Amino acid sequence: MKRREFIALLATSALPWTRSAMAQSGRKIARVGVLWHAGSAEEEREYLTVLVKAFADLGYIEGKNIEFLHKYPTEQIDRYPILGKELIDSNVDVIIAVSPAGAVMLKKLTSTILIVFVIMPDPIAAGLVASLSHPGGNLTGLSLLTIDLSGKFLALLKEAVPNLSSVALFVDSQFSIMQRQAVPAYTVATKALGLSFRLVVISAPEAIEPAFAQAQSDHVDGVIVNGPMLFNERARVGASALAHGLPTISFLGETVPYGLLMSYGQDFPDYFRKAAAYADKILRGAKPADLPVEQPTRFKQVINLKAARTLGLTIPSSLLVTADELIE
Numbered sequence: 001m002k003r004r005e006f007i008a009l010l011a012t013s014a015l016p017w018t019r020s021a022m023a024q025s026g027r028k029i030a031r032v033g034v035l036w037h038a039g040s041a042e043e044e045r046e047y048l049t050v051l052v053k054a055f056a057d058l059g060y061i062e063g064k065n066i067e068f069l070h071k072y073p074t075e076q077i078d079r080y081p082i083l084g085k086e087l088i089d090s091n092v093d094v095i096i097a098v099s100p101a102g103a104v105m106l107k108k109l110t111s112t113i114l115i116v117f118v119i120m121p122d123p124i125a126a127g128l129v130a131s132l133s134h135p136g137g138n139l140t141g142l143s144l145l146t147i148d149l150s151g152k153f154l155a156l157l158k159e160a161v162p163n164l165s166s167v168a169l170f171v172d173s174q175f176s177i178m179q180r181q182a183v184p185a186y187t188v189a190t191k192a193l194g195l196s197f198r199l200v201v202i203s204a205p206e207a208i209e210p211a212f213a214q215a216q217s218d219h220v221d222g223v224i225v226n227g228p229m230l231f232n233e234r235a236r237v238g239a240s241a242l243a244h245g246l247p248t249i250s251f252l253g254e255t256v257p258y259g260l261l262m263s264y265g266q267d268f269p270d271y272f273r274k275a276a277a278y279a280d281k282i283l284r285g286a287k288p289a290d291l292p293v294e295q296p297t298r299f300k301q302v303i304n305l306k307a308a309r310t311l312g313l314t315i316p317s318s319l320l321v322t323a324d325e326l327i328e
Contacts, residue, residue: 030066030094030283033087035106037099038232039074046254050269051096054276073102075229077174080105088113094279097141099228101174103128107139114288116278117141118271121181123293132293140288141278142271145295150185152264153249154193156301157222159319160261160308161247164221166196170211172227173203182226205233209240216244223248225260234258242310253302257327261307262319267300300324 034051038044052068060066069090071083084106087095094114097103103117107128121144123129130136132143158164169186183199190197198220200211208230215223223246230237231252238259241248250256251265274294281291304327308315320326 029064030060031069031090031092032066032279032283033069033071033090033092033095035071035073035080035084035087035095035097035099035102037073037075037102037228039072041070041072043232044072047098047269047272051272051276054273055280058276058280060280075172075174075232077101081109084109094282096275096279100126103139103141107137111138113138114282115139115141116275116282116288118275119268120144129293132295134289135291135293136289138288140291140293142274142294143296144266148182148185149251149265150182150189153224153251154186154189154195156262156264156319157224157247157249158193158195160313160315161222164195166198166218166220167222167224168198168200168215168220170200170202170208170223170225170227170230172229173201174227174229186224202227202230205229205236208233208236209243212240212244212246215246220246222246225250225255231255234260238307242307245311247311247313253300253325256302256304256307259307260304261311261313262301262303262323264301265299266296267298302327 036044041048052062055066062068069087069092071087073079073083080101084102088110092113094116095106097106097115097117098119100120103115103120104126106115115138117123117128117139118141120126120128120141123143124131128139154167157167167190169182186197200215202208202211223241225237225248234255235258237248237255242259247261250260250263252268253263254268256263278291282288301323302325303315303319303323305315306327
């Protein structure tokens with residue numbers, strides 16, 4: 001027997017859920033549904049790769065002891081219930097709900113299928129769990145804790161852009177929680193710093209470049225981007241930001257290589273690794289009701305030095321020494 005095959009065999013035999021959860025379902029393979037938010041595996045590549053590897057690191061070998069059912073709603077709200085029902089009807093063992101919209105919809109559709117949510121600003125306010133420590137239902141997962149990062153974002157931009165006097169917040173039109181929670185915070189934070197502030201709602205990918213063009217025309221000095229659609233269109237966002245000379249910041253580090261100046265926020269690849277760990281516990285017999293919702297413990301800062309040079313900015317050493325990743 002080859003060493004690789006031996007390791008794989010050990011990993012498979014080490015999973016006690018093969019005698020418990022799988023025995024109850026009468027199957028020889030675990031079925032894990034994943035309800036994404038983008039429209040394809042390619043658009044979800046950064047996180048899909050992390051998620052599948054995380055399962056592999058836990059001993060799950062695709063085609064041998066696990067089967068993934070990936071669904072891609074293309075950020076279309078009316079497709080979430082359709083694809084969610086498909087996963088439920090497929091009798092999966094657990095569903096990983098990537099987006100807030102997906103998790104909320106699945107909560108409405110089923111009280112029996114076990115669900116792990118990944119990117120959820122406030123699971124209590126969304127009605128997904130009774131409390132963070134005792135979820136109490138068929139859902140658990142990871143919370144963004146609805147942390148107000150407005151002050152941090154503005155401080156980073158102001159440090160990187162010395163003459164910063166006005167900022168714009170670009171949000172996805174379907175990301176209503178950002179408008180409800182962040183806009184008041186940014187309004188207060190910018191006023192305290194003597195900055196002008198405007199909200200720009202982006203309704204479609206085609207509106208991204210014109211929004212940057214208008215911001216440049218209006219002499220905006222920096223842009224903050226937020227929302228699932230803007231993540232999906234990260235290449236377009238980055239290209240437009242550079243083309244119009246606008247330093248742009250996001251809370252997603254995975255957007256920065258595409259032309260954004262920097263990011264600050266939760267370590268989302270780590271969120272997907274932890275989501276796999278939650279699913280593993282459930283497959284082993286744990287109940288979501290008893291698995292506390294995990295809150296963020298660290299934040300990641302990424303700076304794109306190449307974008308800085310294109311924008312004619314010199315990143316101060318005070319930012320360089322605090323960055324977790326520098327893109328040359």
